Every structure is written in C-alpha cells, then in structure tokens.
Amino acid sequence: DTAVSQTPKYLVTQMGNDKSIKCEQNLGHDTMYWYKQDSKKFLKIMFSYNNKELIINETVPNRFSPKSPDKAHLNLHINSLELGDSAVYFCASSVTPLTSGSPGELFFGEGSRLTVL
Amino acid sequence: GDSVTQMEGPVTLSEEAFLTINCTYTATGYPSLFWYVQYPGEGLQLLLKATKADDKGSNKGFEATYRKETTSFHLEKGSVQVSDSAVYFCALPSGGGNKLTFGTGTQLKVEL
Numbered sequence: 001d002t003a004v005s006q007t008p009k010y011l012v013t014q015m016g017n018d019k020s021i022k023c024e025q026n027l028g029h030d031t032m033y034w035y036k037q038d039s040k041k042f043l044k045i046m047f048s049y050n051n052k053e054l055i056i057n058e059t060v061p062n063r064f065s066p067k068s069p070d071k072a073h074l075n076l077h078i079n080s081l082e083l084g085d086s087a088v089y090f091c092a093s094s095v096t097p098l099t100s101g102s103p104g105e106l107f108f109g110e111g112s113r114l115t116v117l
Numbered sequence: 118g119d120s121v122t123q124m125e126g127p128v129t130l131s132e133e134a135f136l137t138i139n140c141t142y143t144a145t146g147y148p149s150l151f152w153y154v155q156y157p158g159e160g161l162q163l164l165l166k167a168t169k170a171d172d173k174g175s176n177k178g179f180e181a182t183y184r185k186e187t188t189s190f191h192l193e194k195g196s197v198q199v200s201d202s203a204v205y206f207c208a209l210p211s212g213g214g215n216k217l218t219f220g221t222g223t224q225l226k227v228e229l
Contacts, residue, residue, distance in 0.1 A: 004160075033216065041155070041204050041222040048216055055215055090160055096215065106153075106217055108160030 003027050006091050006109035013081060014117055020077045021112045023091030031055075031096040032074040033106070034066060037088040046089075049074055050096055078114075086116045119144040119211040121190075123220035126204075130197055130227050138192040138223045140181075140207035150174075150183055150190040151208040151217065161206060164192075197227045 004025045013019055025032060033056075034046040048056035049068040063079045078085060091109040124139040142150065149168045153161040165174035167183035167190065174181050179194045192205060207220040 031215075041224070043161075043206065043219040043222070045216050045218075050215075056212060092160075105151075105163045105166070106161070108162065110158075110160045 002109075004091055004093055004107050004109040006089075006112050008112060009110065010113050010115075012115045012117065015081055015083060017081050018077070018079045019081060019114070020075055021089055021091075021114075022073070022075045023109060024073050025091075025093040025107070026072065027093055027107060029093040029095055029107070030071055031094050032068065032071070033092040033094070034074065034076050035090040035092060035108075037090060037111070039087070043090070047074075047076075081114075081116045083116050086114055088113045118218075119148065119209055120218060121150075121207045121209055121220040123205075123207045123223055125221070126224035128223060128225050130225070132199055132227055132229055133196045134227075136192070136194040136197045136201075136225065138205055138207075138225070140190045140192065140220060142188050142190065142207075142209055144188075144209060144211075147183075147185060148209045148211075150181075152179070152181055152190070152192050153206040153208055153219070155204045155206065155222070157203070164205070197225070199227045199229060201225060202227045 031050045033048045047066045052068045065077045068074045088111045092106040121142045151166045152164040154164045155161045165176040167174040170185040172183045204222045208217045211218040
C-alpha cells in the first residue's frame with residue numbers, strides 16, 4: 001500500500017484553466033503539507049494542515065485553495081492557472097510536532113507534475 | 118528565521134569516490150537536522166537524521182554528524198555508487214516545528 005498517494009501524476013493544461021490535485025495518506029498522521037518544487041529543484045512549503053485545520057499558509061496567491069475534508073486527505077485546487085504555476089507539487093504527511101525528540105520525518109508522495117501551456 | 122545552506126551542485130564523481138556535501142544551519146536552539154534524498158522521478162525520502170548535538174546519523178553507507186560548534190551537518194559517504202545519483206536536501210524544522218525548511222538541494226551524479 002502506498003503511504004502517501006497523489007493524483008494525477010501528470011497534468012497538462014492551458015493558462016486560465018482550473019485544476020485540482022488530490023492527496024491521501026494511510027499512515028494515520030495528523031499533519032499534511034503541500035510543497036512546490038520548481039525546475040531548479042527548490043522546495044518551498046505552501047500549506048500545512050493539522051487535523052483538518054490550516055496552520056501554515058506561506059504567502060501563496062489566493063488562486064491556490066487547499067481543502068482537507070478529513071485528516072487523511074488534503075486536496076489542492078488552483079484557479080486561473082498561470083505559466084509560473086508549472087512545477088512539481090508534493091504532498092507530504094508527518095506526526096507533529098517536528099521538534100527535537102519527535103520522529104520528525106516527512107513522508108512524501110511521488111509528486112504531481114503540472115505543466116501550464 | 119531558521120534556515121539551512123548547502124553547497125551548490127551539480128557534483129559529479131566517479132564510482133567508489135568519496136562524497137562530501139556541505140550543509141550549515143542557522144537556528145534558535147538545537148533543532149533536529151535531516152538529510153533527504155530524491156531519486157529521479159520520485160518524491161523525497163528520509164536518508165538520515167540527528168536529533169541533538171554530536172549525534173551521528175547514518176543509513177545506506179551515508180553519515181552526517183551534528184556539530185554545534187560549526188553549525189554544520191555535512192553528508193559523507195566513503196564510496197559512492199551509480200545508484201546514489203540523486204538530489205540531496207538538508208533540512209530542519211522551523212515555524213515552531215510545524216514544517217520542514219529545506220536547503221536548495223545538491224544534485225549528485227555518479228559515473229562508472
């Protein structure tokens with residue numbers, strides 16, 4: 001069983017369209033994340049949810065809207081897609097908090113590669 | 118804020134060569150430190166970690182020692198293999214422990 005699964009793996013779409021990426025984890029973790037990886041492999045956190053509550057929103061345009069229907073799922077909806085949104089989006093989960101002494105491990109999905117034309 | 122700085126890549130080595138990837142951190146206190154690895158086409162996975170100063174994390178022949186004197190957590194491997202070709206990320210908890218902040222990643226390519 002895949003621990004953190006994302007769908008779709010690849011997404012090619014036109015500018016201006018709206019798209020969603022879904023994520024599910026079966027690890028029983030309380031916290032889920034969305035990270036964006038650009039073409040230079042730089043990873044930046046976008047959002048974090050703990051038990052369905054938004055705890056991190058890192059200055060992401062409001063065209064991006066995360067939704068967590070339960071603590072095992074975190075979806076990402078993107079409105080009015082722009083060329084600069086092209087990236088690989090990674091979902092991850094963890095036991096929280098990530099402070100010293102805790103397991104501190106993030107479990108990542110395989111990523112969803114979004115290409116905006 | 119808390120951050121990590123790692124050496125820029127790409128790093129190209131011959132098989133069986135010695136590997137060092139430098140990582141230094143800036144943090145309040147002594148957070149846990151991590152190395153993650155991303156193989157081509159995959160998500161990141163934890164390679165090793167250290168939870169306090171002077172701890173050594175190790176896995177798959179890789180090692181890193183948490184050195185508070187030099188605020189460093191350099192990744193080393195004595196003899197790399199072609200299968201070690203990947204991107205390596207240094208990371209630490211930040212935002213009150215609510216997220217991991219990653220370094221810029223170092224691409225390693227190992228050739229025969």
